[in-house]
Amino acid sequence: MHPNKRSVTTAGLEIKSVVGRLPSLAARLVRETLLLVFPPMCAGCSRVLDSEESPLFCPDCFSALDLISEPYCPLCGIPFVAEITTSHLCGDCLGGVYTFDRARAKGSYQGLIREVIHRFKYGGQTFLMRPLARMLIGPAKELSRLHRIDTIVPVPLHYKRLRQRGFNQASLLARGLGSLLQIPVDYSSLKRTRWTEPQTGLSRNQRAANVKGAFALKSKAKIRGKGVLLLDDVLTTGETVNQCVRVLKDGGVREVVVLTVARTVAG
């Protein structure tokens, strides 16, 4: 072997190994600089948090969250007020109100969780996507133990609403959760084809009528046979997700589980 060739190869390997380390070094540098400039803050009270291991809420705010814990309905996840030892379905699930295969929410739609969702959705604080997506990891893992999840589908917004708001909160949450759990996100198969008035203040029947026929599948081939995790920020009566689930299942989707940051809890 030519003596120079060896040194050239060795130098090449050294350069290669340095270049190979560059992205991680650069990423670390960028991350550490960002932490100095933008230290992690509590999503509730904006207090600067001590370490990056707790990027969600400070202990005070965390204890003020109405997180849903057992006992809850095994199908729709609504918490039961009374301590119940036997597993049973809630009245809505016994009455066949929902079309999904299972649903979970991280918290009740009240207090601080409601406030944080409002700031995220209407206050332009889109950086809350990250802490909110992290809150979904626990219930998403519970759903994935019970169901096959191939893809995350965010509940779509009508293009006019998207233009008003500038972003779809469900798509942002799907992107965050998808990257945290390494699950692909399907942003395009499910479409909102009809403009609907906000569901706030409507009864269950009015809500059902309001969203009937509002969704359609753009492409059945992409999603047929898959297990879908349908993602939204809030579940109220479930009529919006019911419509989405019907459309997905008519298109040959195998099963649909629903995950939301919060849900309304009657009473």
Ligand SMILES: [Zn+2]
């Ligand atoms: Zn706080």
Ligand SMILES: [Zn+2]
């Ligand atoms: Zn239920």
